[in-house]
Amino acid sequence: MVHGRVSRLSVHDVRFPTSLGGHGSDAMHTDPDYSAAYVVLETDVEDGLKGYGITFTLGRGTEVVVCAVNALAPHVLNKDLGDIVGDFRGFYRQLTSDGQLRWIGPEKGVVHLATAAVLNAVWDLWAKQEGKPLWKLLVDMDPQTLVSCIDFRYITDVLTEEAACEILRQSQVGKKEREEQMLAHGYPAYTTSCAWLGYPDATLKQLCSEALKDGWTRFKVKVGADLQDDIRRCRLIRNMIGPEKTLMMDANQRWDVPEAVEWMTKLAEFKPLWIEEPTSPDDILGHAAISKALAPLGIGVATGEQCHNRVIFKQLLQAKALKFLQIDSCRLGSVNENLSVLLMAKKFDIPVCPHAGGVGLCELVQHLIIFDFISVSASLQDRMCEYVDHLHEHFKYPVLIREASYMPPKDAGYSTEMKEDSVKRHRYPDGEVWKKLLTAQGN
Ligand SMILES: C[C@H](O)[C@@H](O)[C@@H](O)[C@H](O)C(=O)O
Ligand SMILES: [Mg+2]
Secondary structure: OOOOEEEEEEEEEEEOOHHHHOOOOOOOOOOOOOEEEEEEEEEOOOOOOOEEEEEEEOOOOHHHHHHHHHHHHHHOOOOEHHHHHHOHHHHHHHHHOOOOHHHHOOOOHHHHHHHHHHHHHHHHHHHHHHOOEHHHHHHHOOHHHHHOOOOOOOOOOOOOHHHHHHHHHHOOOOHHHHHHHHHHHOEEEEEEEEEOOOOOHHHHHHHHHHHHHOOOOEEEEEOOOOHHHHHHHHHHHHHHHOOOOEEEEEOOOOOOHHHHHHHHHHHHHHOEEEEEOOOOOOOHHHHHHHHHHHHHHOOEEEEOOOOOOHHHHHHHHHOOOOOEEOOOOOOOOHHHHHHHHHHHHHHHOOOEOOOOOOOOHHHHHHHHHHHHHHHHHOOOOOOOEEEOOOOHHHEOOOOOEEOOEEOOOOOOEOOOOEOHHHHHHHEOOOOHHHHHHHHHOOO
16 A cells, blocks of 8 residues: 655766766767766655656756756655555646646656656655556556556547557456566567767677677667768678668667658668667657658668657657657656557557666666556567666666566566665766766866
8 A cells, every 4th residue: 555745855966977988879969978867755654665766868967857856846745645646647747737837848858857757756666665566566557547647638639548448458368478478588678789879890899799699689770970880880780690680770860851761771771670760859740751761661760769748659650650669768757658658559559669778767668668568569569678788787676688588577666776875976976986087087
């Protein structure tokens, strides 16, 4: 049973200097320092349980998200956890509809990232109090309770509460078997770790051969800055992995629409399954045009990691603008909004292949995609979850990858909790890691 009143909300600016090694670099984000606004919720109950929530950032700007979390805090403090989750739709709407704060959103940008961090912490605390990993909390919830967490405002033209309930009811068939399948074999993953844009060819080669040895069969490569570089790198990877394994490409919003089509036509010989974020994440019709142009080449369009909210996903689906839908656990309004997107994807029969990596995104999103398989999609066809091999050591319950698959977490919660010492050392700017770096840089 959920209980307790939220007695404290603290938020930390935690940054990891990943840019020093070129990790995470792409055609638009050349020097990311994987970071998070890290929220901790405490209650007045003496059970020692706290809720931890993150949203992912790239370094500079994390302090802005921290401010936004503090601005949302009055909506959470002194609230009864039972009341929050008992009317989760209402609580979601309260956070996203604050009559003044929503002006700097609504449901997008910094304020929505902050909403995600706060709500992720609430879900972590709820799952912990129930003694279940989050995916299992969701799997065990009856359809009516699940949909009561979703705000259907703006999406009822494609998905009503009743229709969502019906999808969940229909997917009850075979649920037990699918849960057993997950526990035995896990959820299939692909790796992005080998081919960040800033990696020299020698590194790419070495990481790719290690990944092959570790049993990876699906690889993503960053493209979009220089065509000749892309051709060389894609050839190198395709030759290493052979014709049968899967290759995806990610341009991180670098191109205009015609440029995306031209560039990808030149990379088509390397047989990519998808091109991810070919253009602006807001350009729904642009994505649709690219999808149409690239379909004859067998290349699908994937997008989602910078999709503001369920409304944009709705339109991408309506416009047939994507072939692979990439949810993000920290950009959308937490589990609540992700649930609505999973259900819309099911309705349109579009596979969900979550965005992960960053710091903590793998830890979180594995719960959502495992739930999706067991309770919504009931399929692994054309589906896989991203994996990136960084920063897991800072989490108390790190992901477990076995044979290139995510094994379902067993610990209670949303796997969001970071090790206390890691937070302390990486707090910006006063943690020991940053003090040293900033001194060395003469700041
Ligand atoms: C800046 C980041 O590392 C991105 O490049 C990364 O999230 C990427 O788009 C991905 O798909 O993993
Ligand atoms: Mg991407």
